[in-house]
Amino acid sequence: MRRRPRKSASIAKPYPAVFSPAGRGYLRRMARRRDELQRIAADTFGWSRLTEEQLAAMEQVMAGHDVLAVLPTGAGKSAIYQVPALLLDGPTLVVSPLIALQNDQIEGIEESRAPAAVALNSAQRASERKHAWEALREGSAEYLFLSPEQLASDEVLDAVAELGVSLFVVDEAHCVSAWGHDFRPDYLRLAPVIERLGHPRVIALTATAALPVRTDIVTRLGLRDHREVLASFDRPNLRLGVDPLPNDDDRHQAVITRTRALTADPATRPGLVYVTSRKDAETYAGELAAEGVRVAAYHAGMKAADRERVHEQFLRDELDAVVATSAFGMGIDKADLRFVLHAAAPESLDTYYQQIGRAGRDGEPAEITLYHRPRDLGRQKFLTAAKAPEQALAEVAAVLAGHDAPLTPAELGKEVGVSAAQRTRAVNLLEQTGSVGVTADGRLEYRDSDVDPGQAVEQGVEAAEAHQRLIRSRIDMMRGYAETTGCRRQFLLGYFGEQLEQPCGNCDTCIAGTAEAVSSDGGDFPVNSGVEHAEWGRGIVMSADDDTVTVVFDDHGYKTLSASAVRERSLLTAVSRD
Template sequence: MSEMNSVRLQRAAKETFGWDELHAHQLEAMEHVLEGHDVLAVLPTGAGKSAIYQVPALLLDGPALVVSPLLALQNDQVEALTQAGAPPAVVVNSTQSAAERTQAWDAVEAGEARYVFLAPEQLAHEEVVERLRSAGVALFVIDEAHCVSSWGHDFRPDYLRMRPVLERLGHPPVVALTATAAPPVRDDIVARLGLRDVKETVTSFDRPNLRLAVVRCTDADERREAVVSRATELVTAPGFEGGGLVYTASRAESERLATELGERGVSAMAYHAGLRADRREEVHRAFRDGDVDVVVATSAFGMGIDKPDIRFVLHAAVPESLDSYYQQIGRAGRDGEPAATELFHRGEDLHLQTFLTAVRAPEQVLRDVSRALRDAAGPVRLTELARSLDASRASCTRAVNLLEQVGAVSAAGRGRIVHRRDVSTQQAVDDAVALSEAHQELIRSRVAMMGGYADTTGCRRQFLLGYFGEHLAEPCGNCDTCEAGTAEARPRRSGRFTVQAPVTHQEWGPGVVMAVEDDRLTVLFEEVGYRTLSVEAVEDNDLLTLVS
C-alpha cells in the first residue's frame, strides 16, 4: 500500500507542480496522510511544508481546509497554487466583499475548489462550519500549528476552536505544520487538537550555514551604534547581494534605526504593526524584490517571508524566548549560503523582558465574567458580555480565553459563549488563575533560557539545539564561542542522565532532560518550565530520579 501511494504521490507532484522528486521527509508525511493518519510535521521554513498537504489533496475525495493565521500568507499560497496550475483554491475571510465570499462558497459547494483557506476566527461562525461539513472536507490542515500551544511563543486562543470543529467535520485526516516546535510544544499540539494515531515528521533544527554570535553592550546608545555600524559594514562589504533584517523591540526604535541606516547610505525601511496596510505591503514587496537592502522591524515582520538570500539577521533587542529567536534567525540563509545571525545583548534586557511578559491573572474580571455567564439565560456574545459588565472587550476576551482553556466555558456558535452548569464560579476562577500562574512561570523560564544562550561560553549551536531536544555531539565551529576557543570539546560526565530521559525532581515534579553538559543539565519540567541544574548539586543531593 505504501509503495503504491508513493508512486501516486510522486506522479501527482510531477504532473501538477512539476516537481521531479519529493524529499524523503515530505514523502513520508504524505504517505501517512493517504493512510488516514493525523500528521504533525516540524520542518524549517523553506523545506517544503506546504507540499505535504498540497499533493495528497489532489488524491483525496473532497476539499482540503487550510487554516492559516495571516491573510497575506493565505493569498500568497493561493497565488502559488494558481501559478502552478493546481486545481482551484479559494480564500474566505473578513476582508472580502459579500460577492467575493459568495463566489468562493459557490466554488466549494460545487466541488470545484480543491483548497479552502481561512483564518481560525472564521471557525467561530456556525454557518461557516456547517458549510464546511456539507462540503465533505477530506483534509484538515493547520498552518503555524504552534499557535495552538500555550507552551509556544505565539499562542493564539482562536486556535482552541480547532478541536471541536475538527470533530464536527468528522475528524478527517489532519496535517499540523510548524517550523518551530520544541518537544513540549509538539506534545501540546497533539493534545489540544485531539490528534489520533498521529505520526510525527521532525527534521533537524540545525542550520549549519548560519553563524551564531552574541555581542555584549553596556547601554542602549552603545547597542544602537553597534547595530547600525554592523549592518552598514555587512551591506557595504564587497560582493554583498541579498538583504538583511534588523529586529527591534519597539515601533519607535525601528523607525529610528532605519533613519540612521539611511543617513549612512544604506537603503533601509522600517516595518511594524502601526503602519498602514498598504505601507506594510510596500515594505514587503520592496524587500522581496531587492529594492531595499535592510528592513528594520518588530516581530510583526515574520510569517510569510520567503526571501532565500537574506544574508544577516541582527537583533537590537533580546526576544522573549529561544523559540522566537530561532524562528527569526531562521529567515536567513535559506539558499544554503553563509549568513550571519547576531544578538546585541544587555544583561538588563532579560529583566525588562520578564517584566513585559509578566501579566497577572485578571481575577476580578474572571469572577465577573463567570458569574455573568452562569446567570445568563443562554449563550452570550462577547460584545454583549463586555457591555453588561462595563468592561473592555480585551479584558473580557482574556478572561473568556482562560476560562475556555480550563473547560469552564465553551463556544456555542455564532460568536456566543456558554458556561458549564456543573462548574462553579469559584472553581472556574481558581482553575483559571492556576493556569495563568503556571503559564507565567513557563514564560519566566523561557526568558531565563534566552539569557543562558546569551551568556554561555560553550558552543552556542549546542545550546540552541539542546533547547529543542536535539543533541549535537561536537562544537559546531561556526559560532563566536567556537572561534574564541571557549567551546572546545570537553569530556562529558559519565552520568546517568541523557537527552530526552524522563526524570522527576523532589520539588518540581516530572520533567525531561533537554541538554547535558559537563557541569550542568537543562530539564524541562511540566509545571515550572525550563531549569538549568548543576550536575554536582543533582548528584550530591539526589535531586533527580530517572523514570523507567
C-alpha cells in the same frame, strides 16, 4: 565550516517489523504510495524530488493519521498538504493566520497545474467571496484558505461543513499553544471546529516547536492516532554570534555600522534587523537611509497598505534591509537572506529561532548576530509580569455557571463588566483548566459541575501564574544563550531537545576556542525522558551533559540544574512520560 549530514525525519510511532509478512506487505504499499506522491509532486507542482520529511508526513496522512509536522522555515511544509489533497475526495481547508501568508500560498498553487485555491477574508469584496463559494461547491477549487477568526462565524462554518472537507490543515500551529511564542486565542476554537466537520484528517504545521509546544498542539487540536514528523533544528549554514555591549549608544552604533557594511556588499545582502519597538524601527531605518542604504521600517503601527508595500519591495529586491519588529515574519518567502541582526534579545529562544530561520534558506552562508545588553532581559521580565485577571475570571465563571444554555461571546460580553481583552483572557484561562468549553457552534459553556465558580477562579489564577513562570524561564534561557561560553549551536539545539555532541565550528564561541565537546547520553536522564523534582513536579529533559541538565517542568518552565547536584542529592527521579 564543517557541514554535517542532515538528520532524517523522526516518526513518533514505529513501522511494523520489516521481517514479518505484514511488515513486507506494508513496505511494498508504502513504496507504491511514495511513487504516486512523487509523481503527483513532479507532474502537478514541478517538484522533481520530495524530501524525506515531506514524504514521511504525506505517507502518514494517506494512511489515515493526523500528523504534526515540524520542519524549518523554507523546508516546504505546504507540500505536505498540497500533494495528498489531490488524492482525497473533498476540498482541503487551510487555517492560516495572516492574509499575506494566505496570498503567498495561493500564488504558489496558481503557478502549478493544481486545481484552484481560494481564500475567504475580510479584505475581499462580496463578489469575490461569492465566486469563491461557487468554485468550492462546483468542485473547481480544491484549497480553501481561512483565518481562525472566520471559523468562529456560524454562517461560515455551516457553509464549510456542507463542502465535505477531507483534509484540515492548521498552519503556524504553534499559535494554538499557550507555551508557544505567538499564542493566539482564536486557535483554541479549532478543536470543536474540527469535530463539527466530522474530524477529517488533520495536518498541523509549524517551523519551531519544542516538546511542550508539540504536546500542547496535539492536545488542544484533539489530534487522533497522530504521527509526528520532526526535522532536525540544526541549520549549520547560519553563523551564530553574540556581541555583548555595555550601553544603548554602543549597541546602536554597532548595529548601524554592521548593517551598513553588510548591505554595501551584494554578496552579504539583503537582510533583516529586528528591534523591539516601533520607535526603534523608525529610528534605525531613518539613520541607515540617510547613509544611502536601501532600507525601510516595518511594524504593526503602519497602515496595512504601507506594510504591504514594504513586503513587496523586499521580495522584489528593491530593499537591501528591513528594520522590523516581530510583526515582520510570517509569510516572508525569500530564500536568499544573507543576515539577520537583533538589536536586542527577544523574549524567548522560540521567537529567536524562528526569526533567524528566515536567513540562508537557500543553504548558503548567512550571518546571525545578537547585540546583547544584559539589562534588556530584566526589562523583558518586567514587561511580561502580568497579573492574573481575577475580577474577570470571577465574573465570567459566575455568568457562565449561572446559565443553563451556552452563550455566544457577544452575549457573555453584555453580562460582564470588564474589557474585551480581560474577558478573552479569562475565558482562555478557564478553557485551559477545563472549567469552560466551546461548543461546536462556537458558544461558551460552563462544563465542570463538580467545580464551583470560586474554585474555577483559583484554578485560572494558578494557570496564569504557571504561564508567567514559563515566560520568565524562557527569558532566562534566552540569557543563557546570549551569555554562554560554550558552543551556541549546542545550546540552541538543546533548548529544542536535540543534542549536538561536537562543537559546530561555525559560531563565535567555537571560533574563539571556548566551546568544548559534550556528552550526550545524559546518564540516568537522557534527552526527552520524563523526570520528577520534589518541588517543581514533572518535566521533560531537554538537554544533558557532564555539567548540566536542562528540564522543562510542566508548571515551572525551564530549569538548568547542576549535573553533579542532581547526582549527589538525587534531585530528579525518572518517570514515564505518559
